[in-house]
């Protein structure tokens with residue numbers, strides 16, 4: 001075994017090749033290529049097989065990373081996939097879009113002197129190879145159970161839960177208000193980070209596994225929570241968070257100031273071949289425009305990088321802190337800069353200017369002041385520092401909050417926190433309503449795909465336990481009668 005491993009001293013870290021920026025700008029295809037078998041084997045062989053693997057501890061799914069790296073280094077990729085998929089319902093998706101620098105790779109012990117093992121790219125390689133070779137099969141449960149579960153939301157939390165529950169043989173129904181399954185994997189995250197057929201083959205497999213998708217079905221419009229509770233033995237709420245955080249500055253009501261998700265959904269729909277009137281009439285198309293995106297998270301990065309691909313005249317990202325203090329991943333900022341995005345650090349919007357449509361963003365310079373309760377320095381405006389940026393499309397990417405679910409679902413009894421996230425008991429993952437569970441962003445607030453998968457898996461385990469106890473109680477009652 002040692003022959004295939006511990007090569008971090010002799011083999012340098014190498015990422016899969018990245019397309020040149022001028023090529024990337026011509027389409028919405030992914031930026032990184034795939035490892036070839038030799039490259040994957042070599043990179044996996046850099047792992048030192050730590051006794052206490054910090055990569056595994058810092059992966060939200062607790063992936064058995066050293067095991068699948070070893071199997072890949074030994075050329076046993078099918079077995080590597082079996083190990084990888086035993087803890088992760090979408091390894092090739094997490095391999096593409098997890099912020100590895102903050103999770104597994106950022107905690108790899110060889111990171112300090114030798115650059116980490118490229119864990120995410122190897123995970124992507126394992127998953128893609130499994131699909132290419134037909135190793136990913138529909139689920140065939142050992143036995144069918146009569147109990148049915150309704151899942152509201154076909155994002156990563158709902159999909160992971162559905163897969164785990166179907167493995168137990170439950171009848172699983174997923175309800176989603178969109179016309180395609182995948183949640184933000186389909187309509188939020190752009191194709192240059194995650195191509196849509198990668199998501200489609202996962203949701204297609206779930207359909208082939210006997211899971212029923214009810215698309216274009218908005219809970220709160222087509223049915224209330226009560227009706228679904230009557231229909232199913234258990235329910236899982238996995239609706240994500242979608243209400244955009246607003247900005248209270250003069251001129252914010254001018255036209256051509258749009259929310260990030262409206263902008264990204266239009267672009268993703270266009271890429272999927274849909275007719276998108278607001279894109280066709282130019283409202284949500286950045287072509288030829290001076291675009292200003294406000295915000296510094298990953299959503300803002302996705303917006304600026306979408307705008308450059310649409311052929312914007314100029315694209316600026318305005319963020320109130322500096323590069324070192326922005327929430328977006330450093331890798332995405334670098335990609336955006338290579339693609340021609342200009343970052344205006346330490347700047348905050350003061351007003352939008354224009355008569356009817358936005359024509360400019362007036363901003364002031366900021367400086368980082370005293371730390372707040374969390375230790376983060378608070379940005380404060382520098383007096384007399386105003387400047388104006390040309391703008392004929394402004395995109396607000398300031399984060400998301402939950403919708404008012406109790407009102408939307410016609411279920412005022414559903415308990416939520418003061419931020420609107422659904423309250424669950426963290427051991428049972430059940431809400432205050434018997435048999436109603438919740439998982440993903442709607443519990444955590446806006447987070448990451450890998451955490452949604454983890455929550456979906458945990459919720460599936462909790463639902464299985466709940467239904468097993470219900471079934472046992474039912475059987476005991478009939479035996480006693």
Ligand code: FAD
Pocket residue numbers: 097098099152153154155156157158175176177178182183184185188189190193217218219220238239240241264298299302408439440441442446447448449450452
């Ligand atoms: P979602 O993915 O939001 O899915 C919820 C589903 O519920 C949706 O399909 C929605 O249509 C459906 N739904 C909502 N309300 C109803 C209703 N009333 N009736 C029926 N259906 C309903 N994370 C990463 O790890 N890496 C990234 O690179 C990354 N990039 C991102 C980029 C953008 C632009 C955004 C917005 C987020 C990004 N994230 C990223 C975060 C990640 O996408 C989310 O944390 C994750 O998708 C949450 O999963 P979820 O299943 O909880 O919710």
Ligand code: SF4
Pocket residue numbers: 058059060061063065088094095098100103104105119120123450
């Ligand atoms: Fe790393 Fe994400 Fe894969 Fe975990 S799921 S090993 S954090 S890329």
Ligand code: SF4
Pocket residue numbers: 046047048049050053054055056065066069107108109110117119
């Ligand atoms: Fe291998 Fe790095 Fe994980 Fe250690 S921390 S097991 S070297 S990937």
